[in-house]
């Protein structure tokens with residue numbers, strides 16, 4: 001039997017283990033933490049449960065495909081539901097918008113509440129679908145580093161449409177043309193944050209993202225986001241994958257330009273194929289430090305990070321749903337603070353994710369579990385203790401203004417996740433959530449490939465390599481990568 005070693009049990013590492021086990025490999029996973037899932041973990045605090053990282057679930061078929069590959073019926077192992085309302089949007093002037101999953105209902109809502117002609121919204125979502133049709137086969141489903149991706153009829157059709165695909169405009173520039181109302185522009189600009197980018201810089205091709213949320217749908221796993229990790233982890237174990245927790249790989253062993261194993265403390269472990277799921281920047285600094293460094297790729301600007309307060313709240317707020325956005329009054333200034341000044345704006349956009357709305361046992365009766373997050377710059381050695389204590393005040397003040405209440409006395413328990421702890425818990429360079437940012441139009445080409453061009457038998461998956469960060473893309477990275485391995 002061929003042997004494979006996977007370094008890291010992030011969601012891409014787990015998916016890769018399933019795909020390789022199905023191919024007949026004997027797979028061993030070494031994970032530095034004591035639990036699987038990396039960023040896709042959970043936190044339990046005095047009767048409250050929180051999904052620690054990702055909260056929005058799109059493209060569930062990427063998860064289902066793994067069960068089917070293993071010959072199992074996904075519904076027996078992993079259940080989820082489509083959201084009727086993808087998000088509740090709040091502004092300080094009292095305006096509120098329900099982003100209904102049904103496109104027509106959403107377009108009507110935006111017309112009624114914001115004065116934006118419904119036809120503009122429908123048209124924007126139609127062009128998002130067009131982008132998806134032309135860009136996904138090229139940029140999401142294939143390696144960008146193999147010639148046959150670029151020389152095939154489908155790719156040629158996409159080249160002919162480059163102008164129409166928004167390569168030459170920014171997301172904000174395109175949205176200002178598509179919509180009449182500032183608030184609609186703001187709502188659609190927010191999709192840049194789904195991969196940690198800046199809507200005022202990122203190309204309009206990222207307008208592909210609303211297609212996922214509206215045309216395909218936003219979903220919620222019935223047992224919470226962490227069930228994506230747990231159900232796939234169980235699946236991989238049922239296929240014979242072996243996990244070793246608390247095992248931090250220190251070096252990828254290379255002999256004659258061929259990866260042959262990994263070193264952990266005094267022990268060496270050998271395999272035919274080595275797969276790295278660790279963030280590439282930190283991987284080259286540590287486990288690949290003796291190898292040639294792809295400096296240009298490693299130096300690319302990273303995506304934004306996050307500051308999260310996990311709050312147990314001793315009250316229920318019926319106006320709050322699973323996903324809630326309390327928008328900043330000045331979105332442009334907020335992003336300038338994150339990406340240029342590298343600090344936190346005093347009026348940040350606050351995202352509150354409350355799984356207890358759907359999964360009642362995530363909070364005690366009459367209470368809610370608030371995952372309260374703002375986008376923040378990645379870690380460049382800022383004075384985080386000071387920034388976090390100031391941001392806590394700004395966030396509470398913002399929520400109080402929008403909900404017309406005083407939430408401070410309602411906070412029963414608190415835990416914090418921030419750029420430094422994101423890096424220390426998952427080895428993500430600078431605590432970035434999604435690897436490299438997509439703030440320039442070449443970003444897709446400046447992510448690391450899914451294989452090493454210098455070292456044989458060495459492959460890569462996860463949010464810091466092609467096709468990028470976020471659960472669906474991480475799962476696709478595992479797919480693209482394993483399809484290269486014989």
Ligand code: FAD
Nearest residue numbers: 008010011012032038039053054055056249462463470471
């Ligand atoms: P990671 O989760 O980065 O895990 C890597 C694993 O490798 C870790 O377990 C780490 O311990 C292990 N490791 C590292 N080095 C070593 C070593 N030397 N030896 C052994 N093990 C090692 N995505 C979405 O789709 N939707 C969202 O709503 C969303 N929101 C997010 C919110 C937050 C706060 C965060 C942090 C992320 C969010 N993301 C979201 C992004 C998503 O979580 C990531 O893109 C994805 O989970 C990354 O998976 P990965 O496979 O790259 O591995």
